[in-house]
Amino acid sequence: MASHDNKQRYRLAWTAALVAVAAVGLGVAAHAGMPIGNRNVPQPAKVVELNRYLGTWYEFGRYENLFEKNCDAVTAQYSLLDDGKIRVVNSCRRDGGKGETKVSEGKAIVQPDSGNAKLKLSFFGPFYFGDYWVLDHADDYNWAIAGEPSGKYLWILTREAVPSAELAAQLQSRAIELGYDASLIRLTRH
Structure with a gap:
């Protein structure tokens, strides 16, 4: 029984990892087609309260x-x-x-x-x-x-x-x- 639970946890973890990788991939693909409006983004000018x-x-x-x-x-x-x-x-x-x-x-x-x-x-x-x-x-x-x-x-x-x-x-x-x-x-x- 414990072995079955471990396999199921492994499958769930693997599936979650694949979904996360796919989401990042889609985000990168969508992000890649956008124009770059500032090639030298400055560091923030001020501390934020x-x-x-x-x-x-x-x-x-x-x-x-x-x-x-x-x-x-x-x-x-x-x-x-x-x-x-x-x-x-x-x-x-x-x-x-x-x-x-x-x-x-x-x-x-x-x-x-x-x-x-x-x-x-x-x-x-x-x-x-x-x-x-x-x-x-x-x-x-x-x-x-x-x-x-x-x-x-x-x-x-x-x-x-x-x-x-x-x-x-x-x-x-x-x-x-x-x-x-x-x-x-x-x-x-x-």
Whole structure:
């Protein structure tokens, strides 16, 4: 009986490993076809005070990606969990922000020695694959610019759904200063 249980555990572990490898492979394949908008992604400019970064963010603009394709009215909500991880709830609406709301929930862990500016994300169970770097933020945390090391992803976030024209121009300029190709930025409608 114990031998049968061990074989069954082995098969389950092997199956889980194959599923994980397949998921990573699909992610890499999808990621490979995306344009690189920044070939020299800088290290984060500032330390992030997690308690000030938590809360609701509105996406002002982004590099288009498969998981947000045709999404508008995009928000991200960050909250601290009892185990020290960060709960991440992303939502968006398709059809120009008028369609059905799509919600993705995941977790993030802060990378050691990063000043809380580098996170690893997971939306698919216990595996933390995705990089999320807070590259810069306002001193009062009313805006943030996030990316990751490949230069294929960019998110420009604000605390208000529709920032002032002055702030909008400032954010686009700051993204360019960080090395991002402004022609790839897709502005988000709210």
